[in-house]
Amino acid sequence: MKVLELLNLHPKVSKREKHLLLAHILQVTPSDLYLMEDYEVPFNEVERYISMLSRLEEGYPLQYLLGEWEFYGRTFKVEEGVLIPRPETELLVEKILTTVNKDRPLKGFEIGVGTGCISVTLLLEIPSLVMYADDVNPKALQLAYQNACMHQVQDRLYLMEGSLFEPVRGMRFHLVVSNPPYIPEGMWDSLPTTVKWEGKTSLIGGPKGYEFYEKIASEIHHFLEEDGMFFLEIGHDQGSVVRDIFEEKGFRVEVFKDLAGQDRVVVGWM
Numbered sequence: 001m002k003v004l005e006l007l008n009l010h011p012k013v014s015k016r017e018k019h020l021l022l023a024h025i026l027q028v029t030p031s032d033l034y035l036m037e038d039y040e041v042p043f044n045e046v047e048r049y050i051s052m053l054s055r056l057e058e059g060y061p062l063q064y065l066l067g068e069w070e071f072y073g074r075t076f077k078v079e080e081g082v083l084i085p086r087p088e089t090e091l092l093v094e095k096i097l098t099t100v101n102k103d104r105p106l107k108g109f110e111i112g113v114g115t116g117c118i119s120v121t122l123l124l125e126i127p128s129l130v131m132y133a134d135d136v137n138p139k140a141l142q143l144a145y146q147n148a149c150m151h152q153v154q155d156r157l158y159l160m161e162g163s164l165f166e167p168v169r170g171m172r173f174h175l176v177v178s179n180p181p182y183i184p185e186g187m188w189d190s191l192p193t194t195v196k197w198e199g200k201t202s203l204i205g206g207p208k209g210y211e212f213y214e215k216i217a218s219e220i221h222h223f224l225e226e227d228g229m230f231f232l233e234i235g236h237d238q239g240s241v242v243r244d245i246f247e248e249k250g251f252r253v254e255v256f257k258d259l260a261g262q263d264r265v266v267v268g269w270m
């Protein structure tokens with residue numbers, strides 16, 4: 001079959017997804033495909049493409065089929081059960097990069113490293129930084145290690161299996177960052193099928209959704225240097241509740257909105 005014929009299959013799947021998938025299989029860029037419309041695709045590739053298209057139609061995420069996704073202009077490996085890096089999370093990284101003093105040695109900690117997209121990006125952008133990062137999901141830790149190796153920052157990233165602050169008891173950091181699970185449990189059933197492949201551990205924060213912020217607020221003072229700061233991604237409607245949680249514990253916080261005008265990042269300090 002020809003490229004154009006393949007791109008016209010499965011009308012329910014978006015053109016963009018089909019372009020990304022076929023380009024990935026043929027190892028060309030999506031825009032190359034416009035010049036290859038009459039190219040006769042070898043049988044094996046046709047078979048692979050058609051079976052992946054069926055999976056897409058069933059709601060399997062494109063990113064997992066590709067095995068990689070972009071974050072902050074770089075490629076990260078992704079795998080089923082580990083959160084796919086989101087564009088909103090780039091704002092969290094941006095806030096850190098524009099806030100911290102990058103010219104001095106810095107020690108950071110990330111709760112819930114996932115693919116490692118946040119920690120690895122920070123390490124690439126801040127050469128004086130060393131990051132510690134944990135996750136309760138061993139698959140995420142393996143993936144984060146692979147991504148750290150791919151971007152050659154594995155010597156400055158210490159990955160630990162464990163919950164919240166448990167693996168770093170007794171340590172203090174200049175920055176603590178987290179994009180914790182923040183969706184309320186009751187919303188699981190109504191989430192799109194594609195999102196569910198990322199797993200409850202990645203997404204569900206607890207009955208209220210904002211339980212992780214409560215847990216972080218109750219402990220974080222033990223783990224921050226005197227001038228330390230924390231940077232948290234939040235759900236679009238969690239700005240005021242998360243502000244209250246931290247202010248009640250005596251922290252100063254600022255809430256920032258994303259490009260869509262939704263609450264997205266909380267920056268705080270003691």
Ligand SMILES: C[S@@+](CC[C@H](N)C(=O)[O-])C[C@H]1O[C@@H](n2cnc3c(N)ncnc32)[C@H](O)[C@@H]1O
Nearest residue numbers: 083112113114135136137163164179180181202
């Ligand atoms: C929303 S994902 C964020 C992943 C990644 N940091 C990102 O921004 O793409 C939340 C991550 O927290 C992890 N997690 C869930 N509960 C945790 C806990 N109690 N302690 C540490 N990590 C946890 C999940 O496994 C998941 O990788």
